[in-house]
Amino acid sequence: MTTVTDTPLVVVDDLSVRFPTGTGDGVVRAVSGLSFTLASGGALAVVGESGSGKSTAAYALLGLHRGTGAEVTGTVRVGGQDVQAADDTALRKLRGGVAAMVFQDPLSSLDPYQAIGDQIAEVHRLHHPGAGRRASRARAVEVLDRVGIPDAARRARSRPHEFSGGMRQRALIAMALACEPRLLVADEPTTALDVTVQAQILGLLRELREETGMGLILVTHDLGVAASSVDELLVMKDGRAVEHGPAREILARPREDYTRELLAAVPRVNVRRETVSTPKDDDSVLLEATGLRREFGRGKKTVTAVDDVSLTIRAGETVGIVGESGSGKTTLGRMLVRLLEPTGGELRYEGRDIGGLKDRELRSFRSELQMVFQDPVSSLNPRRSVGESIADPLRVAGRLDDAAIVARVRELLERVGLDPDAYHRYPHEFSGGQRQRVGIARALAPEPKLIVCDEPVSALDVTTQAQVVRLLGELQRELGLAVVFIAHDLAVVRQVSDRLVVMRGGRIVEAGPADTVYERPRHAYTQGLLAAVPRLEPAEATA
């Protein structure tokens, strides 16, 4: 379909992007001195931790920094066109015509008011001005069909909110296809999706590349995703390219420390947990849920988020809960610590039914059930110093005097690997991983017996993720805590869990000792989940 020429599809030479910062006269160097080329039909993954400049570099390929105040130097050539020098018309031709971009969040990236087919047709007409309305519509249906939307002709009339996440992502890819670009730039196209859907999308991209011969630049922070989709890898850190070469080679023999670190931190789903903590006492049941139920909404719109879940948590053990988005993990976790009141079923804590207790009645043992939250940003009050946040449970308990509280908070900060002097600093002065440590310290402060961790590491980079997971493991062992570890990432869960619970649609589909479930999954759903996990090893990736 595309004419294969000798000139590379993309040439980036000494690209630097700087953003002026709002306050003062400082600048953020998002990308500095980046150079790479991509041959026609080639596939390159740009990987690196958050904030390393991946998206910024990708945007430069389409000249999307124009008019935003960002300062771009160096040259970028896409399909022979100098992006920097191109005038507005030429740039518009390039966008979509030569290179198309697929953005991360599939919902917000589509116009909520227009039918998906119309949006695709509009983009098609932008690059085929001669095409009639009808022809563009037909093309839209065609590409939707191509990306695997069932009954495309009918679904083309749906609006984005009527599509599921995966379908939206497909629609965005279809939109790109509609213009027959020679290069597809995908900025984290699968981060918002479940593993199973992610696997489907990655497969689709692979297929399309083989079929149309278009080039692909995949921006991702997930090495697993990169490994399974491209031939070439570009590792970025702090706006610079750290390592660049064939994917297999880098994965097998990383040359740079940073790459090595990155690789080491990636959790593997097929590796057993090193030390399995044995519950102190087999009978010491801490928390017991029987037929737990939770509904949201009223009347016809009732959603049963958790349905008939029975679960036992013994002192000192770690229970992992996995399942795709919306399967009720968070809802279950919040019920376990009684942030939510169950609609039905029984919840016994140390033998006492706490399911229906009022806030006031809960107070006496609130401190024994704690939670670590997913989002390190919103889980800390931005207006209060982290020390105060950690001290809160101690102050509420009112057992210690001020000096003792401060001392204890400093001790906790140190324990989670932070500088004790961080007491008076505010959350925004910390990185994501550090904030999560603060969150853990806060949960530890009242000396709880159980901590529910709701996706405590999903918002973190692999390297930070590994550190935090390690910390949690240590603490659990040391303090003999019971931990409920919720995550959608099966590999992460495997690293910490003694027992595993797989949820789907609010129900438990499979439960058992972790290793058993991972190695011999019985339920088809669990099997599917495990199969969809992207593998890091090149051999596995191509398999």
Place this chain on the structure above:
Amino acid sequence: MTGYFLRRALGALAVVLVLSAVVYATFYIAPGDPARLACGPRCNPEQIRQVREQLSLNDPVYLQYWHFLQGIVSGHDYSTGTGVLHCQAPCFGLSYQNDQQVTDLIVQRLPATASLATGAMVVWLLLGTGTGLLSALRRGGLTERVLTWLTLAGTATPVFISGLGLLMLFCAYLEWLPFPTYVPLMDDPEQWAWNMLLPWLALGLLESAKYARLTRSSMLETLAEDHIRTFRAYGATERSLIARHALRGAVAPVVALTAADFGSMFGNAMLTEMMFGLPGIGQLLVNATRTIDLPVVVAVVMVTGTAVVIANIVADLLYAAADRRVVLR
């Protein structure tokens, strides 16, 4: 949806009821004797006694209020002396002042207020959203600065200053326009419009400032949304981005606020009506307040309150219709 409606309608009813009760109670304890005011400047005690009886002012207040509510639901019969006057439901009673049916009084006043509100709405939509859009598109430029200052000045000008200014300028000095008198639309549409022009401008200008700011910020917010970025990345021109993708989302809050404001105009255009001598609801209310004409006051407050509540429901519906991401519950 039906459930939503039902709930909102019940809520609205409750609001209006509470409102009327509060008004009743407030005016009941206010000084001044309605019987004396109705009776005339030099009534003797016997006459006042008779009038008080005639107006049922001797009943306990809750009973008076109850009868008032009954009238709304099932109408009421009044003696005219020579015969019986049936005041049909919804009957808000008779004015203490001259035994006119309150319902009639309000119905007579509605056209003027509706004219004012509608015209002012057109003014603020055209002027407000127009300047708002313009300043959003020309952001950073001189146009934006000038428009920003103009709208700021607009919000800072109470209607009794802008109205006075307009009157002085167009009627007194330039003599381009007559001093406004209300001409019903049905009588003479052209004169209606000419006479309403200044009130529309005065009220519309004040409101348009608010709309300009809302439109501008809403437009900027929408332009920054991800789906706009998508189409920009496919080479859509800035103009088509706005026309095809941004406008609709940006307009949602404007439409919703318009509906809500239109509703509140029925009670809040009082100053404009006083300023320009428009025989509207607001004027009726102010006059009735001064003479403690309780049935009129309560009825007007109920009508304007209902307008506000309904307008808020409409606003929410419009908002939900315009912005798909909104969930009504």
Place this chain on the structure above:
Amino acid sequence: GPKGSGGDSAGGGADGAPKKGGTLTVLNRAPQKQFDPARLYTSGGGNIPSLVYRTLTTRNRENGAEGTKVVPDLATGTGTPSDDAKTWTYKLKDGLKYEDGTPITAADVKYGVERSFAPELSGGAPYLRDWLIGGDTYQGPYKEQKGLDSIETPDAKTIVFKLKKSEGDFPYFATSTQFAPVPKAKDTGAKYAEHPVSSGPYKVVKNANDGEQMVLERNPNWSEETDKERHAYPDRIEVKSGLAPAVINQRLSAGQGADAAAVTTDTNLGPAELAQVTGDKKLAARVGTGHFGYTNYLAFNPKAKPFDDPKVREAIAYAVNRTSVVNAAGGSALAEPATTFLPNQKSFGFTPYDPFPAGATGNAAKAKELLKEAGHADGLDITLTHSTAQNFETSPEIATALQAALKEAGIRVKLEGLEENDYDEKTHSVDKQPDLFLAHWGADWPSGGPFLAPIFDGRQIVKDGANFNASRLDDSAVNNEIDEINKITDHDAAAKRWGALDQRIGAQALTVPLFHPVYKRLVGKDVKNVVISDWTGVLDVSQVAVK
């Protein structure tokens, strides 16, 4: 284009003989909320109402003092008194007809009077109730169908009123709309005002928006033969009310379009407009000046301390600075300083006197002296109550002017401003009456009786109604003199006695007269035959011509 935005319109100008035809526009502030003859409270039958309702007698439609005379209207004379003016007999003219052509009978007049007793039709003046035998308990023809015995109609043309006491002023009161005929068959009670049956030169063709918009057209069955007073030049009269005073005067002075043939019956020129008008010769020529019997005064409660001491009251009377009060009331063109309680008009029996001569700006020294005598050498603290309404009468500006003047005499005044309704209720209530407040009184007709009696007659102290005898004067000598004068049917003779009585009461310093207002009225540039009587002080709409 907007109607009437172009300055000049065709029109004869204000000179030349008045002719019939054309449309007169009346621009008013207050809507004609009441239009039932039983409910109207107007002096001399009112202005717009008197175009529709003829009454037994009416005011003389002449300029100035001539206009304070009472003349026959439906009746052949102003009334024949008998039995010490306790019985009044009227004969109706021949050929009187309603708008529908049916004849007007004495029974209709009787019915009209009786209607005004119905509580459904409240609002009229209280005199009928006080005067007519059986009037105090009569409930009107709807409840008591047999009617009031004290009104007799021996034949279709004769009507006789029997009173409890002598009332020499009866012919004056017979000008009010309660004496307009109402055909019983056409009476719709409370709804009558929507379609009143006209006996006057015009009939109501439209009465909308609670009296805000009225249109009157010629009544074909009215004949000039029987009505010497009303001219009825214009073919059509359009009343537009609910306008702001400023707008009315602006429109009258601009005179665009229909406004060239416009007048107002209820809006004076305010001080600001006066300032503007006097600077413009053309406009100044269009201003009419009127006097209405009216006095603004300070009212005391002489039963309360420290006003129980006449010396204190006198001190205040001396301390008052009438110049600043007059300025606060709109300046010397709109207010004349007053030293007598009676208005400065002959018909009231005006006898100039000044018991406490304070000069133009007050006599603080004399006041201080009096205070010292009264034992208030260190000054005095008092409270002055006024209304917060901006009305140039009882307004805060006038109160402040007094405050400033009294301060010179060592009297420290605390002001108490009351909301209009509150003020009205308190100042007219025996129990809640403030001890010192700004008050005003206007005449129901140009005679000393309705001016002095309600204020100083001890038998008119009203316990649970509107009381106007703020000084609670109950002096049998005064009461007797009032009764005696009321027996006199010769107006001039009575006026002299009223004047003497006023002077006698004035010496007691029960009130401090402040000023009499003057009315300045602007008319449209095409308006002719402007007549302003001293009875009403305003332009007589029945005399105006626009052609």
Place this chain on the structure above:
Amino acid sequence: MTTELITTQEPEAGVAPASGARQVWRRLRARKSALAAAAVLGLLALLALGAPLLAALEGQDANSYHDTLVDSARGGVPLGGLGGISAEHWLGVEPGTGRDLFVRLLSGARVSLLVGIGATLVQVLLGLAVGLAAALGGRAVESALGHLTDVMVAMPLLVFAIALMAVVPADFPRPVLLVIAIGLLNWGGMARLVRAQALGLTKLDFVSAARLTGASRRRIARRELLPSLAAPVITYAAVLLPANIVIEASMSFLGVGVKPPTPSWGQMLSTATTWFRADPMYVLLPALMLFVTTLAFTVFGDGLRTALDPRQASRLGVGRKRRTTRTSGAGGTA
């Protein structure tokens, strides 16, 4: 649903940009218009506070009549040019009475500022109390307060103010009454804003974390919510303040505001309307004062809003919505 402005300069996404007082000040300082407005307001406050002093300096007071300075025969129009401006009367005198305009305008400023600021404070306090109670309370409390707020919003403010003015005893100090009346009648918007913001905040995990500490609702409201509410509340208060000044002026204009002879701009304007031809200064001065004051407050509020929260600056409308929520589409899974 978080949507970011194109002009966003705050790289962190999340609850609200962390903004210490210093940062706010820095951002505020960057806006010249806001600084100018602040200067005007400062001057105004000085004038209002120093009114007695300035009056003494001029040698006049607010209520003395000057019969000789007005032309009594011509309705009391001030003698001399420009409304009688002279060395004794710096801004001329009032027609009719000859009272000194400079002092009266200054006293008017006192009333305007006092009522404006006072009423805003009442609104903020009530709005916070009701809004927080609605956000944290149970279903019954929430719906009751919601209806109450609806009633307040549907209430024609001026009418109730008129009624209230009549009900309260005459010797109750008027400006205080106005503060209470405007504050009591007009807190609906603030309550809605606080409720919406607080509800948004309670969905955030740090509030859940606070609940897990066993903290009471009141403690959560005070410790966790209030600090984050400060920015939107201050921002909205900056919008309410000039509006309250205008309401006071409107009420005085209608004759139900401050009681004469206490001067107030609205009341001066209402008598002045007829004077615009004979004595234009008399209209222009109070109109200008009122205009400048509201404009300065508006501009300053605008600046403050941007300084406090650049991302939220454009989203003040939030307070209005009650039963609608924006959620990022409830689409199913693949």
